[in-house]
Structure formats: C-alpha cells, structure tokens
Amino acid sequence: MNGFLNWWDGNELWLSGLAFVLQAMVVMPVVLVVAYVTANVLDSVLGRGIALMRRARHADGTPG
Structure with a gap:
C-alpha cells in the first residue's frame, strides 16, 4: 500500500x-473515460x- x-x-x-x-x-481524457464507463454501467443496471x-x-397480471 505504501x-x-x-x-x-x-x-x-x-x-x-x-x-x-x-x-x-x-x-480530461481520464475524467471522460471514467464518466463514460460509469454511464454505461448505470445504464445497464437501470435497464436490467x-x-x-x-x-x-x-x-401479476396487471396491465401496463
């Protein structure tokens, strides 16, 4: 760790x-890559x- x-x-x-x-x-390139990966992960999790x-x-049989 040190x-x-x-x-x-x-x-x-x-x-x-x-x-x-x-x-x-x-x-900025590092921040953009981290933001892109985070957005893709959140999109996948929320989509699922x-x-x-x-x-x-x-x-349940409820329409919608």
Whole structure:
C-alpha cells in the first residue's frame, strides 16, 4: 500500500507542477473515460432493473 501511495503522491506533485492548460489536457481524457464507463454501467443496471420490474408487473397480471 505504501508503494501505491508513494506513486500517487509523485504523480500528484508532477501534475500540480504543470500549467493549468497542461493539467486539463492530462486530466480530461481520464475524467471522460471514467464518466463514460460509469454511464454505461448505470445504464445497464437501470435497464436490467426496469426489465425485472416489467416482468414482475406482467407476472401479476396487471396491465401496463
């Protein structure tokens, strides 16, 4: 764990030493990938949840 924390601190110091524009150029691709993956995971989970609710509603015999 100490090795990871030392690596993280080194990257943080390197990044904070860059100019703002360079920081944005380095950080934004990472943020966009994380946001895209999160959106896909949430879409999949919610889609499955909706499908389960529809299946349960039709199993009860209620229209809708």
